[in-house]
Each structure stands twice: as C-alpha cells, then as structure tokens.
Amino acid sequence: MTVLVTGGAGYIGSHMVWRLLDAGERVVVIDSLATGFRFAIAPEAAAVFGDVGDEDLVRSTIEAQGVDAVIHFAGSVVVPDSVADPLGYYLNNTVKSRSVIAAAVAAGVSHFIFSSTAAVYGSGGAEPIREDAPLAPASPYGRSKLMTEMMLADTAAAHEFRYAALRYFNVAGADPAGRTGQSTRGATHLIKVAAEAALGKRAALTVHGSDYATPDGTCLRDYIHVSDLVDAHYDALLHLRRGGDSLVANCGYGHGYSVRQVIEAVRRVSGRDFPVVDGPRRPGDAEAIVADPARAMAVLGWRPRRDDLDGIVDSALAWEDHLTRRNFVA
Template sequence: MTVLITGGAGYIGSHMVWKLLDAGEDVVVLDRLSTGFDWAVPAEAELVVGDIADQDLVEATIRRRRIDAIIHFAGSVVVPDSVSDPLGYYLNNTVRSRALIESAVRAGVPHFIFSSTAAVYGGTHGEPVAENAPTLPESPYGTSKLMTETMLRDAAAAHPLAYTALRYFNVSGADPKGRTGQSTRGATHLIKVACETATGKRPFIEVFGTDYPTADGTGVRDYIHVWDLAEAHLLALRRLRTGGTSLVANCGYGNGYSVLQVIEAVKRVVGHDFDVRISGRRPGDPVSIVANADRARAELGWRPQLDDIDTIVGHALAWEEALKRRNS
C-alpha cells in the first residue's frame, strides 16, 4: 500500500512525508512546486511534479503506485489574500480539489484525508469550538475549504470512499529532528514571522489590530505543533484502513494565546528583544478561535506530545537557523 501526499513539498505536507516514512509507509508526493521545495521531499519518497487538477497524471500515478490513500494538503492558505482574490482561492482550493476527488473515485482509492481548517467556523467568543458548531466562515479561504468538505461528504455517500477532514487550528513549529520546517518565502504565520524577525531576517514584525475584545486587545489563536498534527493524520489513516467511517475532527490543543503573548514567548526563547510595530486589523481575521479536540482524542486516539508554546517556538527558531545555514 502506498500513500499519495498532495502538497508534500510544502510545510505541513513535508512533515507528513517524514511521519509516514518513519512509520514504514511507501510515499509518493504530488506537488507543482509553486510554493514548495523539491529539497524538502526526502529521497525515500517519489516526487511527481504536477498539478492535482491534471487528472490523467493523478490517475496514472494512482494506478502505477497502487495508491490506497490520498492525504490532500495542496492549496492556498493566506486569509487576507483570499479576501482580495476570492476566485483564485475557489479555483485552487475548491475546483482543483474537486478534480482530485473525482480522480480518487475513478481510480478506486478507498481512503482520503483532507487538510481542512478552523476557518470554516469563523469567529467565536473564546470558548473552545466543537465540530457541531455553526460553520460561518469569514473569509473565502474558509469557505473554499468548507466547500471541499461538502464535496467529500457527498462523494463518500455516493461512492466507496471513506474520508477524514481534519480542521487545523494554527499550525506552527518544525520537525523536532530538524529535517524540515516552514520554508515558505513571505510567510504570514505569526510564529514564523516572529522567528524570522528574531533571527534578523525581517527588520520588524507587525501586530494587526490591538482593539479586539480580548484581554490584551490582540487576536487569540490555538497553536498546534506540526509534528502532533502529522501524528493525527497518521492515526486517521490507520483508522480508515481498519474500517473507520468518514469523520470530521478538530486538531488543536484547546489553549488560546494572543498575538502579544506569542511574541513575548519568542522573545523569551530567543533571549533578546526585537522591533514590534502596531498596524490596523486585517480583513478576514476572527477575534478568537480555540479548539475542542475531544473527538480527535476519542476517535483517533490522538495524544499530543508537544503542547507547549516554548517548545513550538524553540523548534521554529531552530529551523530558521537551519534555513540560514542552507542559504548561506
């Protein structure tokens, strides 16, 4: 059995490749390398450079490598960009995902795991949000992911396909062994940006909005270590292979940190100050969103091991130093 990982040259996808290889799985990566890097794909995994919407390529790869599961990470992920380019996000995240799902059905792939997002919920009032909460996305990014969840639900009802949609909260950190991490140029994720600022790659970091109805006026998020997230995917794969039915589950820790708290954590771990500047709110950013991940714990047997903001920051900082050495 072989697993096809779309977007496996990117941030989360490359961690998933390593997680599967560590578990003894055979892995094929499909990535068009628009934001990913070929060097991020281990030599032990086959890299196919191409688009998930190229159905001839996808279906030929499925049959050639006898793919029994697809883990789908490929897509666009920047909330403000989705507000300014909604049609681009619907094309990349929804239309192309539809083509991939159709290829899976036509080629007889029985298992599908989808990289969804907490952005499907929109904003909350600070309480941990469960999967039965209303899905009211506040950005085209969140809507594009929710539409793909809907397509999977309907395809699974009509065809012999079982899926798991994992709704991520804020993914951060890097492989504890230092093999991969977030390498995207111009990344917008808070911990990545703060670590780049702390290591001198950026002159300053902007805080977008200090007038939110939170304790310190900045937005609150649930930060999950990427390695714990990859473990949730591995457990979801094992569950599907042993007859598990389709499932939607949150992946987060249930702990909220504000933007300013995260920046202070980076300063604490790196051991020095850096320039922080205040800007206005960005469109599409919710006030606060924190996970209730009881379903993932119960259904997948997920037991996070890296639920500590300083650990997440430490691994992210180590990866920034590794990138500096790579690019020097």
C-alpha cells in the first residue's frame, strides 16, 4: 500500500517523505508548489502537482496509487499573516482540509494523520501544557487548525475512519543526512531566520517583542527537531494500522527557550555574530508555550532522539550552508 503526503514538497512534508521511504513505504506526494519546491521531493516518491482543494484530484490519486493512509501537511503556517488574511487561512487550512478528508472517506481510506499546532492553546505559559488544557487559539491560524481537528472528530464518529492530530510546537532543524531542510521563501521561523543572519543572508534579525512577562522579556518556545517530529508521525501511522484509537497528541520536548537564548545558540554554534534589533510584538504571537509530550510517548511509544538546541541549530546551519553553495535564492 501507499501513503499519500500532502504538502510533500514543503519543509516538514519533505522530511516525512524521506522518513517513510527509509521505512520501506511507498509514497505519493500532492503539492501545488505554491510554497514548496520540486527539488525537495525525494526522487523515489511519486508526485502529483495540484491543489489539495481539488477533491476529485485527491480521490483519483488515492485510487490510482492504492493509498491506505493520508498524512496531511498542506496549508498556511504564519501566525501574523493569518491575522492579516483570515479568509485565506480558513480556505487553505480548513476548507481544503475538508476536501482532503472527504476524498479519503469517499475512497475508503481509514487512516489519517493531521498536521495540527500548539496555536490551538493560545498562550499556555512556561509550564508544560497537556492536550486537555482549554483551547483558546489567539489567531485565525490556530482557529483554522482547530476547526479541522473538529471535522476529523466528527468524521471519525460517522465513518470507518481513525485519525491522529499531532499538535506541533516550534519545528526546526534539518535532515541529519542533508537530504532536505527548510528552504521557505521569506521564512519567519526563528532558527531559520537566525541561521540566515549568521550566514549574511539577512542584514539583521528582529526580535518581535522584548516586553513579555518572561525571564528576559522575549517569547518562550518549545523547539522540536523536524526529524523527531516526523518520527512521531510514523509512530502514529503504525498505531492506527495496529487498530489504535484516534488521538490528539502534543509534539514537543517539554521545555522552552527564549528568543534571546536561541539567538545566542546560533551565535555560539556558527561562531559568527550578527546584528539584532528590537521590534514591536507581532499580532497573534503567544507569550510562552511549552509541550507536555507524555501522551505521544505513552500511546505511540514515541522517543525523541534530538532534544538538543545546539544540535538543532547545527543541522539548520548545515542546510542553510547547502542552500548557499547551490546558489539557492529564497
């Protein structure tokens, strides 16, 4: 059987494709290349270039490729952009997810893994947050993802359909084998931006808010290596294939770093200094959010292996250097 990865030309999706192939799975990707890159797709994977909002395309791909599971990454991910363009985010993250879910149900696919987000919690504080915490998303991005979680729960209640919704915290780093990494144009992820600044690709790094009620005044986040994250997805796939129940689970390490701590880590690992300027807060940004990953560990048997900020930064810098050497311009 085959696993369909939507958004498989993007940052996390391309890592998922490699993880599945490494495990001996057959993989097909659907991606519009609106934000992804053709070169990011592993050559061993089949690729269909189109919009996941095209329900007929998704269903025909599932049927033609013999798909038995869908891992759905395609969507928009920048919190401040969602505040400026809420309808665009509800279209990409909610309406189009509905199309993917409907195509899966119509084609008889009963295993579905969804790329959700810690943004469904709003600002949780420095203490690790559990999945049963109150859901209070502070941005259209978070609400668009929460709506899809609700659709999945309702679909599972009505059909022979089970799912895992994995709530990511801050994903960073790159494939240790150097096969893929974050190549996003105009990236806003802190470690990616700091790596670009360290390599001279940005004139300066802006700290968005330095007056938060945190130890150094900057936002606090739980950074998870992308390879650990895709391991969690594969563990979720095996769980569903074994007949496991649907679940929602956090993916993070259970401790956070401030923006200034991350900047110092990038300076330390790269051996380079770069300008940093203070700027205003961004709309929709949470003050602090840290995962309690106990459920993923207990139910899925997930065991993170790369919980080391310097290691995460090192892999991100290596990928950024790779992009420089291939003259890639984002």
